[in-house]
Structure formats: C-alpha cells, structure tokens
Amino acid sequence: MFESAELGHKVSKQEYEREVPKLREALLDAQFELSQRAGFQVILLIGGVDGAGKGETVNLLNDWMDPHHIHTVAFSDPDQQERERPYMWRFWRALPPKGKIGIFFGSWYTEPIVDRVMGHAKTADFDQRLQEIVRFEKMLTDEGALVLKFWFHLSREKQKTRLESLQKNPKTRWRVAETAWDRFKKYDKFKKISEHALRLTSTAEAPWIVVEGMDSNYRNLTVGKTLLAALEEKLKESRLTKPANGFPLLPTIDNRHILGSLDLGLHLAKHEYEKQLDYYQGKLSQLSRHPGFEKRSVIAVFEGPDAAGKGGGIKKITNALDARKYQVIPVAAPTDEELAHPYLWRFWRHMPGHGRFTLFDRSWYGRVLVERVEKFCSEADWMRGYNEINDFEQQLVENGAFLFKFWIAISKEEQLARFEERQKIGFKRFKITEEDWRNREKWNDYETAVCDMVDRTSTDSAPWTLVEGNDKYYARIRILKTLCEKIEKEIS
Amino acid sequence: MFESAELGHKVSKQEYEREVPKLREALLDAQFELSQRAGFQVILLIGGVDGAGKGETVNLLNDWMDPHHIHTVAFSDPDQQERERPYMWRFWRALPPKGKIGIFFGSWYTEPIVDRVMGHAKTADFDQRLQEIVRFEKMLTDEGALVLKFWFHLSREKQKTRLESLQKNPKTRWRVAETAWDRFKKYDKFKKISEHALRLTSTAEAPWIVVEGMDSNYRNLTVGKTLLAALEEKLKESRLTKPANGFPLLPTIDNRHILGSLDLGLHLAKHEYEKQLDYYQGKLSQLSRHPGFEKRSVIAVFEGPDAAGKGGGIKKITNALDARKYQVIPVAAPTDEELAHPYLWRFWRHMPGHGRFTLFDRSWYGRVLVERVEKFCSEADWMRGYNEINDFEQQLVENGAFLFKFWIAISKEEQLARFEERQKIGFKRFKITEEDWRNREKWNDYETAVCDMVDRTSTDSAPWTLVEGNDKYYARIRILKTLCEKIEKEIS
Numbered sequence: 001m002f003e004s005a006e007l008g009h010k011v012s013k014q015e016y017e018r019e020v021p022k023l024r025e026a027l028l029d030a031q032f033e034l035s036q037r038a039g040f041q042v043i044l045l046i047g048g049v050d051g052a053g054k055g056e057t058v059n060l061l062n063d064w065m066d067p068h069h070i071h072t073v074a075f076s077d078p079d080q081q082e083r084e085r086p087y088m089w090r091f092w093r094a095l096p097p098k099g100k101i102g103i104f105f106g107s108w109y110t111e112p113i114v115d116r117v118m119g120h121a122k123t124a125d126f127d128q129r130l131q132e133i134v135r136f137e138k139m140l141t142d143e144g145a146l147v148l149k150f151w152f153h154l155s156r157e158k159q160k161t162r163l164e165s166l167q168k169n170p171k172t173r174w175r176v177a178e179t180a181w182d183r184f185k186k187y188d189k190f191k192k193i194s195e196h197a198l199r200l201t202s203t204a205e206a207p208w209i210v211v212e213g214m215d216s217n218y219r220n221l222t223v224g225k226t227l228l229a230a231l232e233e234k235l236k237e238s239r240l241t242k243p244a245n246g247f248p249l250l251p252t253i254d255n256r257h258i259l260g261s262l263d264l265g266l267h268l269a270k271h272e273y274e275k276q277l278d279y280y281q282g283k284l285s286q287l288s289r290h291p292g293f294e295k296r297s298v299i300a301v302f303e304g305p306d307a308a309g310k311g312g313g314i315k316k317i318t319n320a321l322d323a324r325k326y327q328v329i330p331v332a333a334p335t336d337e338e339l340a341h342p343y344l345w346r347f348w349r350h351m352p353g354h355g356r357f358t359l360f361d362r363s364w365y366g367r368v369l370v371e372r373v374e375k376f377c378s379e380a381d382w383m384r385g386y387n388e389i390n391d392f393e394q395q396l397v398e399n400g401a402f403l404f405k406f407w408i409a410i411s412k413e414e415q416l417a418r419f420e421e422r423q424k425i426g427f428k429r430f431k432i433t434e435e436d437w438r439n440r441e442k443w444n445d446y447e448t449a450v451c452d453m454v455d456r457t458s459t460d461s462a463p464w465t466l467v468e469g470n471d472k473y474y475a476r477i478r479i480l481k482t483l484c485e486k487i488e489k490e491i492s
Numbered sequence: 493m494f495e496s497a498e499l500g501h502k503v504s505k506q507e508y509e510r511e512v513p514k515l516r517e518a519l520l521d522a523q524f525e526l527s528q529r530a531g532f533q534v535i536l537l538i539g540g541v542d543g544a545g546k547g548e549t550v551n552l553l554n555d556w557m558d559p560h561h562i563h564t565v566a567f568s569d570p571d572q573q574e575r576e577r578p579y580m581w582r583f584w585r586a587l588p589p590k591g592k593i594g595i596f597f598g599s600w601y602t603e604p605i606v607d608r609v610m611g612h613a614k615t616a617d618f619d620q621r622l623q624e625i626v627r628f629e630k631m632l633t634d635e636g637a638l639v640l641k642f643w644f645h646l647s648r649e650k651q652k653t654r655l656e657s658l659q660k661n662p663k664t665r666w667r668v669a670e671t672a673w674d675r676f677k678k679y680d681k682f683k684k685i686s687e688h689a690l691r692l693t694s695t696a697e698a699p700w701i702v703v704e705g706m707d708s709n710y711r712n713l714t715v716g717k718t719l720l721a722a723l724e725e726k727l728k729e730s731r732l733t734k735p736a737n738g739f740p741l742l743p744t745i746d747n748r749h750i751l752g753s754l755d756l757g758l759h760l761a762k763h764e765y766e767k768q769l770d771y772y773q774g775k776l777s778q779l780s781r782h783p784g785f786e787k788r789s790v791i792a793v794f795e796g797p798d799a800a801g802k803g804g805g806i807k808k809i810t811n812a813l814d815a816r817k818y819q820v821i822p823v824a825a826p827t828d829e830e831l832a833h834p835y836l837w838r839f840w841r842h843m844p845g846h847g848r849f850t851l852f853d854r855s856w857y858g859r860v861l862v863e864r865v866e867k868f869c870s871e872a873d874w875m876r877g878y879n880e881i882n883d884f885e886q887q888l889v890e891n892g893a894f895l896f897k898f899w900i901a902i903s904k905e906e907q908l909a910r911f912e913e914r915q916k917i918g919f920k921r922f923k924i925t926e927e928d929w930r931n932r933e934k935w936n937d938y939e940t941a942v943c944d945m946v947d948r949t950s951t952d953s954a955p956w957t958l959v960e961g962n963d964k965y966y967a968r969i970r971i972l973k974t975l976c977e978k979i980e981k982e983i984s
Binding site for chain 2: 001003004007008009010011122124125127128131192195196199202203204205206207210218221222225226229230233247248249250252253254256257258261380383384386387390451454455456458459460464
C-alpha cells in the first residue's frame, strides 16, 4: 500500500506558488459554507511516520483556513481522568460539532498500532480493536460526518535523511524526540503493522489517503486538494436528503410480549418496605466505600413511561450515597450543542470516573424509544442504534463499570391514577404536561418499541432489569436489591 | 436477547387457519414479482437450538411458496473438495441468483459457534470470525441482496420437553440425533455464546429475528409474515435507484505515479532468455510436484493493457505444468448467470483445490479497472471493491494459496506497434477489435485506476508485482522467476 508513497513525489516552487492562492480561496469558501449550513462536521486524522511533516501540514491548514472553525487536537499519553474511562472517551470528547473541522493529530489508531509494534497486543486482539474502529467510524459517517484519514509515509532511507536533517537544524531539533529514533529501529515492523491497520480500516466511506511526506510542497498540496474535493462533494451531497432504508420489524404476532408477562400485582407492605429499604441502603452505602469499588463505577439507566417512578427510584439510591460520589443526569430534549454531535456524544460526556455513580433519568435509549415512535429519526437510524448502543455499553463494561438498565413498568390504568393524583397536589402539578397526555395515546407504539429494545439490547454483559412498578415500594426495593447483589457478588 | 422468546408464544388453531391462506397468497404474489423482476435475491438463514422446528418451518416455506424458485441447502460437515478451499467457498457456491430465494439450513454461523462452544476457538478468534461474517453480509446487502436471519430459540425446559416428545414418537424419532442431547448438556454455554454472536452480527441491514420455537403455529406465522413484510418492502424500494455516494479519489498531483516509475527499457537477449526459460520452467515443474506443494495451491492473476503479453506470460507457465494440474480462466464480460450473483461469485467458482494452479487472464480487478473507467458501476461500488477484494484475497492466502498478482506494463507506443503488427499477421488479426482502439483512448484513466488499485490492494500477504513488459523476454522471465522464488522459499 505504500509503493506510490516511495516514488519521490515533488512539486516545484513555481507550481506550488501558482496553485496555493486558488486552493486557499476555494478552501475558505468551502469552510464558510460548512460553517453556515452546519449540516455536518469534518474529522481529519493525520497519522504516519515520524519526520513526515505531520505537524507542518496541520499548522499550514490552520494558516490557510479560518482557525476559528478548526479544532486542532494533539493526543499524547492519556491523563488520569482519561485512564479511568473507556479508551474512546477522550476521542468522543474531542469530536468537533457540526459546521467545524476537527484536526486530530494522533488518533484512535496510535495506541493499537504502537501496542502491536511493541508486542503488547496479539494479532487477534489488534484486529479486534481495528474492527471496533471500523464500527466507530461507520457510526460517524452514518451520522453524517466527513471522515478524512491521511497517512504520511516515508521510505526507510528517506525517514533517516529527514530525521537527521531535522536534528541538525537548531530550529527544528526539538521536533525529533528520543522516541522517534527508537521507533526508527523498528521501521520494518512498524510499516508492516501500519499497512495491516490501513488495509482493514480503509472503507469506502472513510478510506485512507497515503501521502509521501518528503517534499513539503507535494504533501501540502495533496492534503489541501483532497480536503477540498471531499468537502465540495459532501456539501453538494448533503443538500439532498438521505434515504431511510430500514428492515421492517414486526410486533409479535400473538400479541404476547415481555411487558405483558410481568405480574404488576407484586407489592410490598409498608413495614416490610421500610425494613428492607434500611437494609439495602445501608448495604449500598458500604459497598460504595468498599476497597473493591475503588477502581469500578456504576452507571444506571432508568427508563419507563411517564409517572412510572423513575425519579423516586433514583432518589432511594442517592439517599444512600455521599453527594460527592454521584451525579444524576436528567435527559430531556438535546441542546443545540448536543444536536451538533453524533447521537451518543451527550452521554459520553457524563461517564463516571473511578469510585463514582452516574444515574441517568432517561438515557441513550431515547434513540430507540421516543425518537423511533415520534419519527424524529429515520427507521435506518434507530435500527443501527441497537448496534451502536451495544458497542457503547460493551466499552463501558469492559472498562470496569457496573451497568444497570431498569425498565420500570406500570399499567395504563396506574398511570392514569398517578396523573390525576399529581394534578391534585400543588407541588406535583408541574410534573404533568400536555405532552404526557399525548404520549399516553401512543401507549401501544411505545410498548412495541420497548419490547424490541429489550430483545435487541439485553445482553449477557448488560442485561435489562424489568421492574414491576405498580407498587412503588416493591419497585424501589427491587432496584436497590439488584444493584447491591450484583456489586457485592463481583467485588467481595 | 432471548427474553421474548421464552414467554410461551402461541397462536390458536383457529387463528392460524384464518391467517395462513391470506399469507400464502401474498407470499406467492411477492415471490412471483421477485422472479419476474430478478432485481435481487433473498437469502434466508435458519439457525438455532435443536428441536426448535427449523426443519419443519423450512419444509413449510417450500410448501407455501413455489419451490421452483427456492433453493434449500442444508450444510453438514464439509467434504474433501470443501475442506481444500477457504471456509466461505461452499457458501459462495450455494448463493441463490437474483430472482430466487435461498434457504440456508445451517450457515456460516454454525462452525464458529460450535467451535467456540467446544472450546476449539478463543473469544478473540471467535470475534474475528464474526466480524468477517459482518463484512461478508455487508457485501451481500451492498450488492442488493435481502438477507433474513432467523434464530429459533427454546428455553432450557422447553428444549428438554421438545426433544423428549420428538423421541417418543416413532415418526419423529429420527430427527433427534445423538449430538442433540450432547449439545443440550451445554445448553447454558451454547445460549451465552449464541447471544454474543447474534449481538455482534445483528446489523441494521441484516438483523437477527429471534423466534420462539415451541408452538409451530406461532413459529410458522412469524417467519412467514416477517419474510413477507421484508420482501414487500424491498420490492418497493428496489424500484428506486441507489445513490452513488463515493469518496473522491484524486490522481497524484505531481503526475508522478507507480507506473511511470518503471524502467520499460529493461530487456533480455534471446540466448539469455532461452537459457533462463529452460531453467525456470524446469524449476517450476519440480516445485509443482514437490511434496510441500501437495496441500498448497497457486492462484495467479494477470492484468495489463491490451497486447501487454498476458497470454504469452500464462503460456510460459502452463508449458511447464502437467495439463491436469492447471486451469486457465479467461475473464471476459460476465454471463447472465454471473451477473445474477454478487460480483466476486464468478471467481470463487474457480478456486483451485490442493496441488493445483488457476491462472486468471484478467480477474476480479475488473471491478476497479474497466468497471470504474467505463462507469459500469457506481463510485461507491468500486470504492468498496477494494475492501471486498482484500477480504477475499485474505481468505485465499489464509487457506494456504500462493497468490500472485502481475500487472504487465507497456508503453502507449509499444501497444500501438503491437496492434499494427497484429493487424498484419493473419492468425493474430482476430486479437484486435474496435474496442481495443477505444480503450486506448482512455489510457490515462486506466493509468489512474491502476495506480489506485496498486495503492489499495498491494498488501504484505498479497503484493502486486509490476512487470516491465515492453520486452516480452524480460517480462516472461520476471514472471516465472517471481513464481519460483516465492514458492521455493515457502515449501523447501
């Protein structure tokens, strides 16, 4: 794959100076249109060998274009915050919003490639990480992003020449790190493994563009012109609408479903409730301070119809915890900033560090519930949502989080009773809106969506807990007990 | 993922008898439209636990619909022919053509799942195979196929009940194999691993549909109605055209490319040629009979402009071989049958068994050469072609084939001289057609396509050999030498 990038590509000074003004103007135009319409973001990855001019090109792009709309991010070794969270967290945080260009100097490819070159990872594990990257990038392009991946290459001889000449010049000496020469010693291995990575991750939607890094004129013009062509193409295309190409899911033909199988008559007497509440809150409090929990975290998702008791369930958990240890995230309609990012971005933001709890009052499952039922997104979008959510949760669990997903079920009659009750009580009246009554009319559509959701996202590592919620006492204890038992089993 | 399929779904006899006539009629209508338009094929996978009624449902589908247009294939252990070729070969061979429905009873999922349950494969390897399946199925759906995947599930208790009752009845006893009870002992492991497989391979384009297998009315209606809904949706959608959504690849901006870097002046004197020809043909003949070659095979691809000497190069190889050991496949425009299958199908057909050579005069690279230049397929189609080809070749190499890819390069002037020469010589005149002259006009477009092809498909395990072809003697020896050296290095 690197044959063409060892030919000694060159562009003369004359030609370069003739081409650059036109290119800059066109890039600025395209960038302006991008920022005005804000229909998608551009994610530009720069990877490759040391000394191939990655930094120079990134600086030049910032110079050629309007740096207000460019986010340049350089990734070095992860810090404490980042080490406590899944590998992809830092990259999610750095994603540019729609309308902007993000230049990633070093990226999600760096660590897997380096780990493999250094022998810290086996081929099968390496391939697995590469496939995860393919899925991640597919999510980005499915969400509309333009993903451009440049790999700067130098032949062995040219890398040597280049590193030596950078080192001779006092102005550029700082750019040749110790590690650059260490890596040079493994040139062949690095090349072979990079080629493998590029091959497996070069997709039709986000192909790698290999650029010879020796001649700066050639390198800069190639990157600039490729970026321009891709940007113009995408701006043209994004004026058209996207076809919704989904697979039709049918509701179960006998109308028997997982929600209908719940015994909503389950209940707990008040004194029994109070006894158990004491017991499990005490237990949870202990567990949250257990040494075995220091490197773990809890992520709990609460979903259910309006007035199901999500808030109450959360409250009984937080009552047991030190306020510095938890965060409750109420999920409502996304903000402008959140809408300008891929769907899952707003949730990645809130991932807890070690020893902490994050409780979501509604969650990423909105994609396959409200967005599906209300047709806020296309069928194809929510269908791929199942996979994206499973991948996302897999990362959380692999990173050591306890992930709980509670669906609190209530009957339609119980909901009505609670609505009427709330309207009577002054301080609870704000909790009932027109929208709640409207949602009620779509009860059956929501039931279908919930059943599909459980079928497609309840997995061995991240199962759903369906909670019979007509009796609040019963439901709250069920939730606390589920938390305590799983955490206790694993850490003690 | 199996929660809903353990609820005890049932459809009454009454309802079943009311629904089936309507369903059959609609299925027959849809099947008729499918066969008339022949715009795509349907690939229906049936997997799941023993005793869940897989065979019954397959029989019923054949009964409900017109079996002339259904290919039902049951896969058991691979035979000798199949074992000598890559794992996917048997499945490629069984793919239905456009307009037909293929029902796969057992599929590419069976072996990976069983291997994992039996502990023959590690998780990472298992995941890798699953990812390969995802890529394969993506290729199928990208090529327009409708892929339906049904998983028949039974809870542990119900599987036991069902196996026992099948065994009691003399008419059904044969259906309970010894292995079914063996597998039942590993029920929990099987369930966990299947769930993992389903999760990783359930995509928006080809999701798994889990069906509870206990009640035959429920099972049959679910499969029938799902098939009908998906078929009708797809028939509707395939009346619209597909958007070509490609990433713009630019030619190198300094016009320096891998073909231009070749020294076409390289040549060999006649006596030297004859000496070396003798030597390498003798060597190749020996190697083809070497014990180390018995479990290997050679696949060689010859590409190059018209009159580059592809045929001559092939001839010098076959001269050295026993005629029972090789096959030359000239690749021209696809036949109707070939057009009715995914692009790579026509090449899978010809994969050699152990100890054999297959020589392709033009090849699967037509996708990214002639089809690209002549716009026979969309930009998105040839862009994904690079990945599909890399995946395909990876399978060949992993299966032990020596894969050679020769691009025989000649200059435009040399081609003209050869064309004129051929027109003078009577028996060679048929070799020059109007089309050859037309192709010549697109010389530059082809060069761009060749450079992209080499950049994107020359990999460590399947590199391109660019052969300087202006001098036929030189080119032929270069080819023979490349074959001999690689084979010799690996088998002796």
